[in-house]
Amino acid sequence: KQEVTQIPAALSVPEGENLVLNCSFTDSAIYNLQWFRQDPGKGLTSLLLIQSSQREQTSGRLNASLDKSSGRSTLYIAASQPGDSATYLCAVPNSGNTPLVFGKGTRLSVIA
Amino acid sequence: GAGVSQSPSNKVTEKGKDVELRCDPISGHTALYWYRQRLGQGLEFLIYFQGNSAPDKSGLPSDRFSAERTGESVSTLTIQRTQQEDSAVYLCASSLEGSDSPLHFGNGTRLTVT
Numbered sequence: 001k002q003e004v005t006q007i008p009a010a011l012s013v014p015e016g017e018n019l020v021l022n023c024s025f026t027d028s029a030i031y032n033l034q035w036f037r038q039d040p041g042k043g044l045t046s047l048l049l050i051q052s053s054q055r056e057q058t059s060g061r062l063n064a065s066l067d068k069s070s071g072r073s074t075l076y077i078a079a080s081q082p083g084d085s086a087t088y089l090c091a092v093p094n095s096g097n098t099p100l101v102f103g104k105g106t107r108l109s110v111i112a
Numbered sequence: 113g114a115g116v117s118q119s120p121s122n123k124v125t126e127k128g129k130d131v132e133l134r135c136d137p138i139s140g141h142t143a144l145y146w147y148r149q150r151l152g153q154g155l156e157f158l159i160y161f162q163g164n165s166a167p168d169k170s171g172l173p174s175d176r177f178s179a180e181r182t183g184e185s186v187s188t189l190t191i192q193r194t195q196q197e198d199s200a201v202y203l204c205a206s207s208l209e210g211s212d213s214p215l216h217f218g219n220g221t222r223l224t225v226t
Contacts, residue, residue, distance in 0.1 A: 031212070032212065034214065042220075043116070043203055043219045043220050044205070044215070045217070046214035049214050089154075089155070098160075099145055099157045099160045101157070104154035105154065
């Protein structure tokens with residue numbers, strides 16, 4: 001059974017810092033890996049999707065890497081801003097037709 | 113265009129009553145998911161619809177929970193004889209083709225069972 005772990009559970013940084021969020025998964029036979037953000041009282045917003053054959057994906061100040069063999073992914077946020085404050089979740093499906101298994105998320109606070 | 117729409121946004125019900133939650137996915141999305149998020153917990157998979165295939169119901173916690181989807185449109189999640197432990201945010205998501213495409217989530221229905 002796939003299990004997804006995210007470390008740290010919570011993180012507080014001053015504005016402008018670069019930071020890394022970690023995600024690990026137990027079954028490396030994944031189809032892809034997705035990163036989401038969730039704002040309080042809202043649903044999830046898709047940030048990045050990395051296919052199993054890819055090593056990384058970039059969108060603006062966000063860069064996600066994937067090391068499938070070691071069961072790890074990182075989300076790098078450059079020059080953090082208070083608007084980045086949210087919970088960040090990673091999720092993996094084991095195939096194209098199975099539901100995503102989510103980690104519990106990292107709650108990020110960026111202090112102005 | 114319109115995103116995933118869920119209704120109601122909030123629902124308070126008495127223990128033992130039945131509730132029905134609605135999800136309108138993005139038009140053209142063949143895949144639809146229901147997840148549950150309890151306070152301080154991660155997302156818990158409930159049920160997955162993909163096109164005309166039989167739904168994956170492996171996440172439904174008990175036979176009090178059921179869901180339907182009409183074609184590739186609206187889905188309803190029904191909880192019968194609600195219990196206090198059913199209190200949670202119920203999130204619906206849709207995507208173009210299952211897990212190969214980014215999931216788009218609604219804002220959820222916050223269910224409180226008193």
